[in-house]
Structures are given as structure tokens and as C-alpha cells.
Amino acid sequence: MSPAGSGSGSGSGSSRWSPTTEQLMILEELYRSGIRTPSASQIQQITTHLSFYGRIEGKNVFYWFQNHKARDRQKLRRKLTKQLQLQQQQQLHHCHLNPDITNHYFAAAAAAYSPCSSTPDFPFYNPPTFLFQGAGGSVNTSEQALNCAWREGVTFYNNGWSTPMNVNNQASSSSCCTSSSRPLKTLDLFPLTTTRTDEDCTTPPPK
């Protein structure tokens, strides 16, 4: 899908972000590597990193993971449902099991766990909140233009979102609202070297 070089935006002010292929690839890699609900600081890091490949904001990253997770789940669910129906039909056809037990949930779970299913992770059964560290936020945001205005993010109202955000990346440790001093423990989402370790992202701590 989306061979769409999509010209990487270019067209400037389109109302909604559309990821460049590179951004998409990285996001998907992160997702595959286990990230599902990145923390605020992770989002910051990812955003900063991806902004090298084109215009992007934190909320885009946030939404992307939200949606990707949800739609993955939904896809899986749909598949299972279909599979289940088929099985039931076949069973009814074949050996005429008594259908009154209806432990569907069990069956579904079993189906989910046992068979092929090349995908390495079941979003559902992942620990919902991982990737925590005390680590604390207040990453030095590259997006200094960000409105501090409190909750521009949560209400989702576009009121103040359109951050100009120079597509420049990191640099600018403009301690805009940075709270005093922090460890700033970098999470190694993206290793600082250029080598792509490909597997180092966010191996979630046991919790």
C-alpha cells in the first residue's frame, strides 16, 4: 500500500500530516519491536528523530501508535471472528458437536495463541503499561514553539496545534520550560551512532 512517495508533503500546509515513507518505515519498525503506547518522552524522542525526514509533530506520533495499535487489534479480531465462524460451520457440518457450550472466548484465545500467526506480538496481551522508567519527562523539546498552553493536546482542539516547528531536528536544547535538573536518561530508542542496531528499541522492562 501507499507506494505513494507522496512527495513527502512538500505541499506545505495540508491540514493533516501524512508520513513520508521513511517515517513510516521507522514507525513500523518501532511498532514491530514492541512499542505500543510510547510514553511522553519516547514520543518526544521519536518525533525529534523523525523530524529529520519531514514535518512531524508529537501528536502525529501519538496518534499513529494509537491508531496502529487499535487497527491491528481490530484486524486480528475480525480475522478471528471469521475463522471462528468458519470453524463452527464446519464443525456443525461435520460431526455435529453440541453447540450449546459456547465457550467462544476460550476457543478464540486458543486460536490466537496456538496456530501460525506470524506476527510476533499480540497487542491485546501485552502488558498495557510498560516502558516506564522513573526517567521522568521534560525532555529538551526541539519543538520550542510548542504551546505550553496546557492541554492543547488532550482536548485535541486544534486551537494551538499548528506549531511552526522548524524542521530542524535536535540541536536547540532550548530549555524552554524544562524543569530544573533531570537525569535525562536517554532511552536509546535511537542509538546515537549511525549504526542501526535494529533490535534495541524499548525492550520493555518486566514492569
Add this chain to the structure above:
Amino acid sequence: MSPAGSGSGSGSGSSRWSPTTEQLMILEELYRSGIRTPSASQIQQITTHLSFYGRIEGKNVFYWFQNHKARDRQKLRRKLTKQLQLQQQQQLHHCHLNPDITNHYFAAAAAAYSPCSSTPDFPFYNPPTFLFQGAGGSVNTSEQALNCAWREGVTFYNNGWSTPMNVNNQASSSSCCTSSSRPLKTLDLFPLTTTRTDEDCTTPPPK
């Protein structure tokens, strides 16, 4: 999770906000007066105003409206459902309608709209997005300690939330991350005079 700091700097760290009676009264009045989903700047204003009566943060205001709206709705719904069931039972008893049509939704809607129902607003059928203005955000946040860190708000992770936030109110137009210049159109949520106009809040623009 992460009771982490939370203590808002001050030692008083109870992990969750509980509104003072005054705060609650004001919030409820605002709710009654029609506010359902306050915009970011409204939240800022409300927060600032309420912070006079005790520790409070923007997210508290946000959540309060979210929950209040939702639970109002749910209460209404439950009431209607019950009412509906009663009616149906009675009807079945009385005139024995054929029950196979099952346009319950319709019935429910009808019931919701037509009869008494003293509550002035049906949350469901409110225009989902109102309270828009170009107005733009970047209110001069009183919470200068706010982490600009992008999305501390959206992910909801408490990572960086525990804003010290001096309970002082406005003052300090510490243009922390304030984007350049803005109209700062004050919305008159709280008229600067002491007279309470009681009806001036958020008459949503047609869209």
C-alpha cells in the same frame, strides 16, 4: 502507577486531586451554564480562576468535565432504559403489542426527546465540536512550571505531570513557550467584575 512525585512539589502530595466545595460549585455552575467540552484556553482560565480556592491543575478541570458529561449521560440513559422497560412491560401487559419489530433505538430516541426530561441538554445530540474559535491558544499560562514536553498531556502518563504550580494565579505572564504575539482574546468565562452574568459562557458559535 507512578504516584511519582505527584506531590506537586509541595509536601501535600495526595495522589489525586479532590475539589474543594467552592471549586466544585463553580465547576457545576459552569456545567449548568452549558459548558461541556471546554477548549484549552477555557480550561486555562477556569484553572487559573479555581486555583484561587486550592490546588488544581488543568488536567483536573479537563477530566472533571469529561467525567461529569459522561456520567450525566449515563445516568440519563440508565433512567431512560429503566423507564422504557417499564413501559414495555406495561404495554405487553396491556395491549400485547407484537414484540418482533424491535425498533428499540427509535423508541428510545423518541422517549428521550418527547417527554418531560427536565434536563435542558442532551449531551448525545449536542454538536460534537463546538467552542471553536480561531482564537488560538497560547494563553499566558499561569502554570509556568508546566512541562512543555510535548504530550505529557495526551498520553496521560504521569511522567511529567506533577507540575509544581505555585497556587498563585495569573500574574506571571511568563512567556514561557508562548508563541509570538496573539490576540489573547479573553473569553469572559469569568467576567472581571464581580457580577456574575451567569449566561455568558461559551455560547458556541454556529460552527
Add this chain to the structure above:
DNA sequence: GCAAATTAATGATTTATTCAAG
């Protein structure tokens, strides 16, 4: 080939549900 029309993907918002403190 190429736009207008249609459909499929998917970014962004809102609503419902769940968790847990008091």
C-alpha cells in the same frame, strides 16, 4: 493520459469503559 467520481486508508476527535484512590 487525465480529471471527476468513488472507494479504501488512515489521521484526528469524541465517547465509552475500565482502573483505582478515598
Add this chain to the structure above:
DNA sequence: CTTGAATAAATCATTAATTTGC
């Protein structure tokens, strides 16, 4: 049991693919 906080599900809305008639 109430209610603040957080997440997941449903929904809306816009953009990209795709089709269709020319």
C-alpha cells in the same frame, strides 16, 4: 460507592488509491 485518571473503542474527516468515462 463515588469519582478522578487513564485507556480503548467508535466515530468523524481528509487524503490517497482506484475506477470510470472521455
